[in-house]
Amino acid sequence: MEVDREDGRSQNQLRPLACSRNILHRAHGSASWSQGDTKVLAAVYGPKAGTKKNENPEKACIEVIWKPKTGQIGKPEKEYEMILERTLESICILTVNPNTTTSIIVQVVNDDGALLPSAINAACMALVDAGIPMKHLAVAICCCLAKSGYVILDPTKLEEQKMKAFAYLVFPNSVRSVLPEGSLRVEGEPIENGIITSVTHGIMSVADYFYCLERGRAASVKLSDFLRRNLQQQSTDSSKAG
């Protein structure tokens, strides 16, 4: 069914993406990601000595600090920090630098919908810029379910508020490898069919949720391509000490 979105996009169309790496000078890695008007800045410092309290010193530790655009840090910000932490912990190889902490600082520059997925994408790019070892990248997307039952991708803030339910989905990026195909499968399925994180708000039926997943996964392929092109184009800068 044809859906009329305010900015003229189709159901499955994403907003224009823009990403730049290595924008800050003091941070070890930094990236800025914007989807339409939503813009997020991420910086990485690490690995630093020592882990946080109660963390396993045999593994590396990831610390996320979420900075909203204005105002105090409250419960929603803490929740975002936790989700980001768990997502990034699952994609980083934690055994390479044990007993270290990598800090990721996310700064919201402008919020126009799909904030958490943009932050996850920005954090991922910043980690690449810092040279933190990772298994694969994460691509995040937001899918909304409207009252009339159709699903749209990458909503703006106004659209998000009008929706019945929405889901933030994080998938591994599409793999292009020289290794034989068998070694990249997890339990018989290719890695990119997996899902790393899923956060839903609002009520949706199981069928709708799977439909969202399907759409999200298709969009994540496009995002992965964008990431790959972006990373290949930008030449890596020399190391920044101090």
Add this chain to the structure above:
Amino acid sequence: MDARLANTWRLTLNEKNFIKTALLSEIRIDGRKPFEFRNISINFGREDGSAEVQLGQTRVMGIVTAKFVQPYRDRPNEGTLTIYPEFSPMADPSFEAGRSGESAVELGRIIDRGLRESRAVDTESLCIVAGKLVWAIRIDILILDNGGNLVDAANIAALAALMTFRTPECSLGGEDGQEVIIHPPEMRDPLPLILHHLPIAITFGFFIDENIVVIDPIHNEEAVMAGRMIATVNANGDICAIQKAGEGVSQRVIMQCLQLAITKAADITKQIKAAVEAYNSERALQKIKRETTCVGNSVKGDQNQTLDNKGISELVGKYMERLKLISVESYASQNINAEEIKSLRRGTDSNCIKFNSTPLSWDPYSKGVDLECLKASVASQGLSTASEEKEASGQEKGSEAESACPYEDVNSKWSAVDASTTEMHVIGPKTLKDAVKPKNKRKKKVSSMI
């Protein structure tokens, strides 16, 4: 605790000696001369009141927001202005999240003294109902990258954000006339803040042993320097605030620094104003493009895909109201005296010409409070006679003008932006026919002024 100490950045002795030895030959490690400022670039965000400043490697973002509060008891007619500096841990490995250190507090206090205590921001215009309701302006300063000299960069960011910030227009109404109605931006264009002058902070670093003073130190130099002075001055030569710390310096050196600060402040003021001008005209241009589509004029410009297009589709009367307000807004950074506006004006004639060439040759300079102005200004749509219009609309504002010169008229009007916008709602809905003013009427006005 040990981990934190291990992670702080320290300058090595070799690096320190290198910096000091280079300074003996008046060379700085980034190649600048001692009294050279780094390049400043000012960018604005999507929303009003958000600016990002890059001073060399230092990157600071300033965000201005406003909300209603009750005024302080001892100042019932004044709004409030508070500064919230945030040293984000992304700027420097030694900045901690949460508690801000003493340097953050110091930065906040210096900027506060420059903006509030020197009365740069007009707080009386922020009053809505005396004693009950005023605007509380909040400036968040986010330090994104610490490349040295955070105070100067943060100050510029705060100023740029304040100059582009708009408060929604409020009026008293309701049954008893005591209710405050906030007009959404689609109905009435929001108002800019009034800034009397622009206080610019200039930081000096003193190196006592080498007997040298540098301006705008980078973070390496900050770790080496013996003393520091931050002078907040404005382009008129007024000293708004001075903060000096560290080892003692002779009086002669301080006086020299203050003189230099005033010169540099003039440069920086020009840069800030130019950036704000460019942003405002860009914004006005975008608004104009949006307007044309709804009235059905033949437009060549592409439709701007901003989201609040829906709010525009109203009566023609409101459309004309808004057209006027656009022109008001495009030069809304006029919280400065007429002199400076004149120089601005001359410099932006090119903008005027640019507007002429668009299909809707809307004259951004025509700004009117009464109907004649409106008709004159909208009439310029069909005719590309912007200069004529300027004069015409200039004359109509004769009552408020300070001098007879048409240019001055137009300029001085803008300093009374707030007063004029409140009168906008008086004009009822009109048709476009009313908008086209017969040419002879205009000429008459021109002659009457002279």
